[in-house]
Amino acid sequence: MRFVAVGAAFLMLSSAAHAEHYLMITHTQGTDPFWPVVEKAGKDAAAALGVDFEYKYAPSGDMADMAKLIEAAAASNPDGLIVSLPDYDALGPSIKKAVESGIPVVTINSGLEHSKEVGAIMHIGQPESVAGHSAGERAKKDGVTHALCLNQEAFNTALADRCSGYFDALGEKLNMIDVSSDPAQIKTRTAAALQADPKLDGLLAVGSHVCEAAAAAVQDVGAKVHLDCFDLSPGVTNLIKEGKVDFTVDQQQYLQGYLPVVILHLYNTNAHMLPFGNIPSGPGFVDKSNAESVAKLAGVTR
Structure with missing residues (x-):
């Protein structure tokens, strides 16, 4: 009985040690109230699934700084990256390198027209x-x-x-x-x-x-x-x-933060399960x- 209990504890520790780890990197400078909702959504999804989640951005707003964040994130070998793509020329090469290294990427918010080109598995955002x-x-x-x-x-x-x-x-x-x-x-x-x-x-x-x-x-x-x-x-x-x-x-930004964590989790744990196509989160109107x-x-x- 004691052996079973010790074994179960070991399995729990091993599972915790290998928890999925997802990183989200967006182009906010920290001044737009839009992005804290996206961040909260990612954290909410991670908590619901029992996975690790990190949110990063470059306060400078400089796309070269954002590209460096993507490269650093890829170097940490996460189970998936979630990135906004407002500037294909500046960010595309870094995202492509991450994909080529075997990291699944979901683009969100900006960059629908270039999402497939950089190798992302899908895009979540409004056209x-x-x-x-x-x-x-x-x-x-x-x-x-x-x-x-x-x-x-x-x-x-x-x-x-x-x-x-x-x-x-x-x-x-x-x-x-x-x-x-x-x-x-x-x-x-x-x-x-x-x-x-x-x-x-x-x-x-x-x-x-x-x-x-x-x-x-x-x-x-x-x-x-x-x-x-x-x-x-x-x-x-x-x-x-x-x-x-x-x-x-x-454009329902909560969906843009929550859904990519779920999508990457399913992709990694359920034989690359994906929705059939990108997910348009908007547009809707509030008046x-x-x-x-x-x-x-x-x-x-x-």
Whole structure:
């Protein structure tokens, strides 16, 4: 009996010593409230499955620094990598090397168009051009004719795709400015743009913190514009309820953090089990009709 107990304890220790280990690396600079929800989701999934999980990002926002994080993560020989892919040229080679070394990779959020090319087993995120086009269709129905897109990450092709899709739906030429990822700069640059072009009747903010800063700029300037946004945060849901933001595009970032951990676990433990194709987590819309129902979840699991 004692032998059985000792053997069981040994097996438990051996299992713990060989727990699956997954790393997630994203392109946040730590200023966007979008990413803590993704991180929480990854941790929640890891806890549910009993696997190890690490979340990393480069505070500099520099893609070369992010590439180094991917290379360091691959060198630790994890059971899987989860990476956002906003800049294929800067990050593609590092991801490909990880795949070539035998590490399964799931791309999330940005980089749908390059996910297969870098060797990822799948992508989880919204098709950004489609999301932008859907936002533009709604804005056009609401009477927007002369708009401006506020892009906080000039390097991020996904954000440019949102802007392009929006203007395609409006039937207008792309009108986009770099507002940086700093809320103070976003507010200053948005206010300057509104003052420089009084004919603007629409703004598209492609991030939740951009949305909040843009709303403050609109109020300070006293402009009358249709403000549309991407992503959820407590501040954005409040702005919608107050009538200061018309809608936001919800890409359900909790799914982008939770599902890849589950996918990699199944891939590693169940004969490479995978869904049949990529998983589109959006786009959905939050407006006055449903803002109240997600308000308590915004910034937590939405």
